[in-house]
Each structure stands twice: as structure tokens, then as C-alpha cells.
Amino acid sequence: MGLLDYFRNSQPKGTANVAKERLQILVAHDRAERHRPSYLPKLQREILDVIRKYVDVDMNAVSVNYEQEESHEVLELNIILPDTVRNMM
């Protein structure tokens, strides 16, 4: 690092901070996946099958979310019904 660089580089311009931010997001995501019960994908498929007996919903219309909190677990189901169903009711 020369004299001019010394004045120019007032703050670190490395990419380590980018690496750290990306890792923090990625690792949090990986860990959330890891702690999900293994039956979730099957559960999602079966729920979808039942709903599709009655309503023509899209494959992606059911989202299953699993969250672990200190004393309890939350299993959240979100089903998006198509517009036509609402019109029929």
C-alpha cells in the first residue's frame, strides 16, 4: 500500500463483509430447513390431494410453514383458493 493509497482507503473495501452477509442468510435458511420434520413434504402433498378433490387449486397453492419457538412448534397452512370458487359462493 503506497502513500496515496493510504489516504484513499479510508474504509475497508474488501469483499469479506459481503461474504459474511451472504453466509448469514444462507446458513439461517439451511438451518430452518434442517429442523423441519421430515414428514412435511408428504403432508403438503396429501393436503393438496384432498383439496383438489373439491377445488381445482394450483400445485403451488398450498404452502406449509413450520416454525419452532421456545416452548412450542407452529405448523402454518396457507391455501390460496382460486377466484372462481369465491364467485360460486
Place this chain on the structure above:
Amino acid sequence: MVPRRCRHTQEEGRNLARIIVITSGKGGVGKTTTSAALSMGLAQRGRRTVVIDFDVGLRNLDLIMGCERRVVYDFVNVINHEANLNQALIRDKRCDNLYVLPASQTRDKEALTKEGVGRVLEELSQGYDFIVCDSPAGIEHGATMAMYFADDAVVVTNPEVSSVRDSDRMLGILASKSRRAETNAEPIREFLLLTRYDPQRVETGEMLSVKDVQDILSLNLLGVIPESKAVLTASNSGVPVILDRESDAGQAYADAVCRFLGEDLPHRFIHAEKKGFFNRLFGG
């Protein structure tokens, strides 16, 4: 009074070896270098130690340990009852307390059965203080066998995104697919060993720092091994780098061994050497 051979086994009330897996997920981060250094360090401090190569088909530990020409029988031969342990174990010529159990170069990795590995480790447990398992890269059969029976895990990590991510993945597997996890025993003790660390690049913000990696993995830090020319020199000649006492990497490994045995040592080689005024002025 019964002589205290090993602190950890005494704590558990049984006089069996402590099984240490050297793991990482990612390849090329320094697992075999670490296995060789750590096992030599433990043996030099008077602990009867055996180091086992679990990388069936791609054996390299014997090369790093410098005993490749003395391999007659291997780990798979012992598992298949084609040889007994005494025939397969290679005694290190530099340290009487150290033995190497090489991997097979020709077999399929499936040759490591859980029963077979368990039986060999059980037999070794009677006569040693430490069994160091050098895991292959990846998360497949050889790697899962190397970690299954572990009491302690040393997770070797480079300050680099893919290595840190893979290490985190390995921690998940250690916590769910090991014998200790399956039998609800006390969890495996996990240690972080950060290797190929370049303090200068950390200071210019080009490389993840010890703290960055710790913020993500939050493990017990066993040591930081600086990027060092001594590592290649050591592997070229089949000498575990810990025997190069002059080198930074050798000293860092020696510190890590002391920490593993319970000593509280400050971490070295994590700050860049200060440049002189003239160096800073004119670049260097």
C-alpha cells in the same frame, strides 16, 4: 491408585479411548494435514494414539504421515477379518505412542460397514487414549462412518463461503446422525479449527475473520492455522507439520493440541505483522 491415562475417559468412568473425528464436508481444507498433526501432537504428549484413514479408495493419510511404503494390510482387511489389527497397524518411527491404520486403495467405500467399523473401534478403544478418524470429504458413506462413533468432532474450516456453509451442514449431521445422537447420549463436543488463515487479507477486509466465522458457526475455537508454506514442505516429505517447530503452522497446531487437552492458551497468528513506517509509505 490406577494411573490416570486420559482425563476425558476418567470423567466418564470408563477407561476407553476418546474417538475424535476430523471432518469438514468440503474437500481440500486440511483434514488430513490436521489429522496427522493432531494425532502426532497427542502422541508426543504421551497419549497412546491411533489415526485411521476413512477415505477408502483415495487413501492419503499414509503419504502425509510418511509411512506409505510400510502399508501391508489396511482398515478394510481388518473389517473383513483378512488381517488382525496388529498386522495392519503401522507404528510411527518418530513417536512410539502413535499408530496409523491406513485405508484401502482398491476397495469400494461401501466396504466400511457400521458393524465392522464399530468392532474395530471397540477393539482399539481398549488399548489407546485417542482414536483420530480422518474423514473423507462429502457427506456420503465414508464420511458418515467416520463421524458415527465420535465423541469429539474437529470441524476444519477455511475462511471462505463454501467451506463455512459445508461446516454448518456437517454440524447438523453430527447432531442428528451420530451414535451419540441416536442413543440420546451427551452430544458430541464440537470444535472449530480455522485453517489457511491469512491475517493480512483479513485486515484489508478481503477474507472472513475468525470473528466472522465464529458469528456464524459459534463453536469452541480449537485453533487458527495460518496459511503457511510449511504445510506443503511437510507433506512433500511425509512429515506431519507439527514436527516443524520453527514454522507458524507447526506452532499453531501444537497450541491446538494443548487446548484440546484442556490448556487455556491465547490464540496466535491471527493478527498481521505490523509493517514499518517506510514499508507503509513506499508500499510493500
